[in-house]
Amino acid sequence: MSFVDNDYHMVRGIQVNTIALVGNPNSGKTTLFNALTGSNQHVGNWPGVTVEKKEGKIKFNGKTYNIVDLPGIYSLGAFSEDEIVARDFILKNNPDIVINVVDATNIERNLYLTTQLLEMGAKIVIALNMIDEAEERNINLNIDALSEKLGAPVVPTIASKKKGIDELIKKSIELMEKDIEHKPHISYGESIDKEIEKVKDFLSNKNLEYPPQWIAIKLLEGDEYIYEFINNHEDLSSSEEFNKMVEQFKKNAEKYELEIIDKRYEFVNSITNEGVKRPDVMEETMTDKIDKILTHKYLGLPIFALIMLIVFQLTFAIGEDLLGGLVEEGIEILGGFIESFLISINSPDWIISFVAEGLIGGVGAVLEFIPLIVVLYMLMGILEDTGYMARAAYVMDNIMRALGLQGKTFISMIVGFGCNVPGIMATRTLDNKKDRMIATLINPFMSCGAKLPIYLVFIAAFFPDKGGLVLFFIYLLGIFIALLMAKIFSNTLFKGEPSYFIMELPPYRLPTLRNVLRNMWDNVSGFLKRAGTTIFAVVTILWVLAMLPIGVEPYGESSILGRIGSFIAPVFKPAGFGTWQAAVGLFAGIAAKEAVVATLGMVYAGVGEGTELIAAMQRVFTPLTAVSFMVMTLLYTPCAATIATIKKETNSSKWALFTVLYTFIIGWIAAVLVYQIGRLLGFS
């Protein structure tokens, strides 16, 4: 199989020299190609593949040269069409010169490809590109030393500013016209060097389209593409001696590949040791120093807890004390205006009721907490952008492991703090089904963003001075129950050894305003979108149910909604909130968690107990029943979207149903315990 079939040395029947450009993606190769060819280029596809082919021509000292821009690649293996196209072109079309574009800021990585080009025996010139950026970063490059060690001319360039281009072409043409005298020798170790020599000896009298040395290296590396080439080559495939040799290589391919790659890196390191000097990175970085404290074996967890407590406290200090009431007032003014307008145009009573009590009472109740949500997500965004959240995952991972659990589960749990649906989808990265099942089943205990307005209503009504602390303990309880259930599941339903993994901790950085604001907006806009769609739909349905049958008192116990609530309410009596309103609130929460507050807002706005939801809550709940209700909403049956995701991810209705039931039971038991123990302790 070959993707290269053109004769690149002929232009309109005239023999021309060909220069190929090869380099890593983002090395500035295409910029250099554009700088060289200007508008004198055309774009097509390599035959048989979708890889883009760019060709152009340049004139230098009156002579025309064909320039071929090969795909951006990291190595010359056979792992992608790009790599095969590039290596086939170099080996089969024998360009007169290969210009290897090397990113001067990332030279260590780019020189791996250079090493492979040298193995091919290609005539190369190095364009050491983005040299200005390397200087800005204080990377000191010794061009002569690099050139000497690589055995190839090295030309500093800044393709984006067209600097060094003439020198690059001049050096390329000079090299084109002479034989290379000095070529670096890469040793792959005694045993591999011997094997290479053996293959070379065997292939030396065969007329092959690839260089024998390169075939030998590729065979030792276990390159499937070269095995196929051998199989299709009559002379080689029919030789028993050669086949024996190849079989031997195949058996040891893994070992040989590792050794060969290692030696290439050794070669790269030996070059950069002499030719590259970076600012001293061998000292302990600030990140390492901070991590010694923040990820400390014993201090890490208390510090994480303290940081989260500060975040929640600040959320209330800024969101409630400074900004609180802004949206509430706005909604009240807007609601009043719309209601007056509807009355002034003699709208039917049911429309006025729907807008005032359904929309403004319901959806408005959810929107009132926007300032708190804005502040919370802004603070979380700052933590994320600094790189601290990865440390939090690491600290929690240690606890998971200490409990004998799959530590990686915590990553999906952290994602679940945003929304349980992506949290459950994140469990796909876990290695085995048992780990995935545990992570999926416990994810609903992670308090998602949609549950926030529920806590905020109750905190505003009963614990306005301890908002941060209450929110902190709610989240902590969710994590505790999730860990407890994970432990129970791993000891009962899903036994097995936890797999081992190591987390990467990125360097700390200063948060950028743009990232923080974007994170905040993502969350708040999602919240608003759901208020305008899902919550609106739920409120509309509930409003209809609260109005029917015609003739009963709207929002009364005799309405369909009241009857549904009254039917469910006795279940919650032991937990202290056995009212039909609380029952329908929880029931609506299965559609979407924000609907709990929307429903409470609507049903309490309609019973004549005052339009203020918080005031209504203070009349119906007590501090103890408020805590018990919050615990229930934290732990009980997840929303419909989460249930559907569990069904999809486990491919089983049984597990979805199991989650619906077991989370409800856990939530109910916890709420009942809170209420009953609280009462025994004298709380009301």
Added chain:
Amino acid sequence: MLKEVLKEIYNSNYISKSNIARNLNIPEELVEEAFTQLARMGYIREDNGINDCNISCSKCPYANHCNKISVNSVTITEKGEKLLNM
């Protein structure tokens, strides 16, 4: 070098590429490259949590609610463990 990097990964509580670079006295860029090679050769498996959910954010109805904390992690595969024991 690859085996040394793998050993460093195995012996660390968490991965800090700058730590590995310092311990092996090689540039951090080469450590990056070693990670890529080790993953390509199947000695380690890298994943970055939610970004592996196979759904592009633009097509996901929950994108706005998704907590896109990038927590990269590395698992040493059976093949990698074999290499460490060699």
